[in-house]
Amino acid sequence: MPTINVDKYRLFEELGEQFTPDTFQQLCFEFGIELDKDTEEDETRPKDQAPELAIEIPANRYDMLCFEGIAMYLNIFRGKQTTPNFKLLDIPEDKMQKITVSPETEKVRPYVAGAILRNLKFTPERYESFIGLQDKLHQNLARQRTLVSIGTHDLDTIQGPFTYEALAPKDINFVPLNQTKKMNGQELMEFYESDKHLGRYLHIIRDKPVYPVIFDANKTVCSLPPIINSDHSKITLDTKNVFIEITATDQTKLDIVCNIMVAMFSKYCDEPFTIEPVKIVSEHNGTTRVTPSLHTRVMDVEVDYLNQCCGLQESPESLCKLLGKMAYTAVPDKEDAKLIKVSVPPTRADVLHACDVMEDVAIAYGYNNLPRTSPNQASTIGKPLMINKVSDIVRNECAMAGWIEVMPLILCSHEENFEWLNRVDDGQTAVKLANPKSVEYQVVRTSLLPGLLKTLRENKSVRLPLKITEVADIALKDETKERKARNERHFAAAFYGKTSGFEVVHGLLDRILSMLRVSFVTHEEDLHGKSIDYKVAENPSEEKGNGYFIKEIDEPTFFQGRAAAIYLRLGGETRRIGEFGVLHPTVLEKFDLRYPVSVLEVNLEVFL
Amino acid sequence: MAPPTNTTASSEDLATDILAALDKSQPLLSSDAFPSATFVDLKAALDRLASREMVRYDTIERQEALLEPEAEQIVANGSHEARVFEALRKAVEGLSVKELEEAIGDKNVVKIGQGKAFKEKWISKTKDGKFTAVADKINDTTQEQIKTVQQTKTHPDPKILADLKKRKLIRTQNIFSFKIHKGPKFALKIPEEATDLTADMIASGAWKTATFKPYNFKALGATQNGGALHPLNKVRQELRNIFFEMGFEEMPTDKFVESGFWNFDALFVPQQHPARDLQDTFYISDPKAADFPRADSPDDTKDYQAYWGNVKAVHQDGKYGSIGYRYPWSGDESLRLVLRTHTTAISANMLHKLAATKGPDGRPLPARYFSIDRVFRNETVDATHLAEFHQVEGVIADYGLTLGGLMEFMEIFFGKMGLHDLQFKPAYNPYTEPSMEIFAYHKGLGKLVEIGNSGMFRAEMLESMGLPKDMRVFGWGLSLERPTMIKYGISNIRELLGHKVDLEFVQGSPAVLLGQE
16 A cells, blocks of 8 residues: 655644544544554654654555645545535647647557646645655556656746657657757667666656657657656646646556646646646547546436445435535436435545445444444355365364374475475476575475475474474366366374484374274285274285375385385275385485484365 | 473481481481482482471571681691791791791782781890891680681681681571471371382272372473474464354365456456555466366357457456456457456456346355465565465355445454454455455554454445446455464464474464453
């Protein structure tokens, strides 16, 4: 959420009320903004700085990203003012300032809008807020100027009609804002390469064949969007007439930005809330129009919908009154008593659907004042997920058998998942991340072992032996799936002690599988702990009954002769479901473990 | 473990000796009867006997004076002043300092001794600067005093004792000894004691006559070394139980990898939304891209192509009474693979399937779903942020739901977690409208703290799926880690989730009992 800093006492003056910290906090809470900080009591605040409030604004309220917006909406909410009637100066189109768009702009930044604020009175505070709003809009809605960028000019230093063109970088020559030297587009890119503020915007156009540029009638460069304005037309505290040009790659956001910029600051014009329009001539893409639109949208909203969702039984008139607090102008529909006509002011770009209006009814009424009703409608039946039931059996049996449950991370480094376990990445197994901030998060684990071994590594000071388990998901690439990957629920255990603990891990496997009603199938004699459905088979792989058996394996993860694969036979089908064994000493070394470790890992999905 | 009172062989003998000595005379002073026994051995033997009421005893504390090495020397050779006098007495002509030092052979003795001898008027100085004896006979009191101390370990005159101590000739130490009386169960022999009741004793009936060693009730019992469940999973289980109590069905959350479609677009999160930035979401480089949404089982007969079209339309052009975001929606962007940033991707999938169900009235059935599972954010890791955490999510789909009902439900749900008197704050979330942040008063912090997020899913999301307009859906979520951290007083999330957890912490974490006041 964007945070806006405003002068505390100027805001209170604008609101016509001296709030206490609690009452202002309460107002913010009810309205849905958040008072983040009040520097009144902050001892680090420089003595010459007035106390500030840092206010967090919901991410879709672009019209509250400045002092003027916050003050206006809070005043409307508190019934201290009504929504201003923003209007365009009534002049014929041929008398309007014009921006003619060249088709070349399609190659880089196709859309433009313009507006003029006449006879504006800047004060240092207003000026700062004017710059601040542009900055906040650039950061948020405009996604770091990629979608929209704003240029503002002293109209008295330039002369319309204007053109919006796109030229080869070397053909654009001007003195950028606050510079003294003239430079072309190429030189400008180099000049701002390491600029802390502007450097991050260069990529938006740098490699384009043409750069966008706004010229006045005398071919004076006004700006090179989205990077910088020219020094020639810069606005100052003394500027009276402001020419605003806005360029964009997204037309919807262009119009939103244009409306908000002029709505917030037209307040300071001689004729408040009146904006001089600019005609955009853009025949090649059919966007010839007059900007800003300042379009007030009228929505027909059902009275029943508003009342039902909020659990209210308000009359259309009273709903309209509530909506007035949220800057709408709403009136009951004269023809249809079931509807109200809601006018959405041009600044409320966040209102897309009747549900947005409905939320505002609830806010105006006060969320915490809404009548509470029984939450019970239809009765439903609770149901656990079967794989979680199986997991819980295994987790609880492990704990009962004296093992400690751990919860390592799911993301790990490629090395931890493969090389350190002496495993080879065949490229068909692991899901890989494109943009991790750290090497710790390169792949989604395909085994629970890295997490267990890292947990042992971090717990070497705990009394031996350590016996840990985890029952959780791994993920595997799977081209047959819509998302090209699937999760698999695994159960794993690790024993860390002065002896390998191989038989301990083996015993845990037997215990867990017998608790899952799977019997051991073997041709060995002298096996203890025979369960009721214990079977003896001479050759386990040919036997038909259900059960599990193990077979020695030679895999580099494990110490030779101390590892086995676990096979499960269900309904005549035999498949490998996991493995256990003593880890190879080279694996221990990689995970910085000093004592032998035996591990076990089993796929639990097969028990569903 | 509570060990039985420890008994070594030597204290065994000593105890018997004490009983024998006590039989002859009482009270018995340990310092007289057993001068060579150490305090520790004596105390152990006496405690053993006393615990059986065979003896009772008092501890006597007294001070004992001991000679320092310098005093030992004085006992052997006389005091420094006496030695100076003796040396001078033998030399008729008197001695210079140097000669005196040679005669005695210890500069230090000369230095201290001559001063003291002058004071006693035993010696004087001649005109040529030599020392000479003037007394006829001297009485070496210092030596006598020290000898007294050596013999009696003290001196009858406390002033002298203090003076010797000040002169660093003696040191004192506290000595404990015991005054021992017979106890009510006095006997000459300690009866044989059993440490534990055994099967043999029960079989033989020996328990009837046996004496049992007393148990140490002040110590802890034996360590159990038991297994343990992870505290996060314990809280998770409590929350699952709350959901089950309230009729919720657990959602299959077995998809860490999601497409942008399910994770964002289906939820009406626009493609330029900051949550979709590389800064916030993990994108997948391998595998490359998702397939178009499609049925994942043969009995799923929904038209996924229509759904895809609806989602595109509602974003790009507006639909279902919404003006939409009005931007060119990209199918490629939608098929990019991500690690799910929330389990709401699963909820979307479930609600889309719900739209195909038909109740008795031909409309989709009301439903309650929940899940608690891992989600991923491309966060910079710190004490309160990890790239992974668990999201607790609940969804209620029904007809005629109201905001008041949602709030009342939250009051019941969080009430089961022990959180009451909730406050709701308007908030923004791209897929819920209205959106409500849920706050509860935290007694420890003395302020309202945010405990979760909730709202009604937007029509753009639900109607794209084919759910009827009058079916409303609540959704709410919270993290599993935060309530667990509060419950167990943990300030660093890395001590809870991940490999840096302390196994002893896992083992020692008590049960959760959410809702217990």
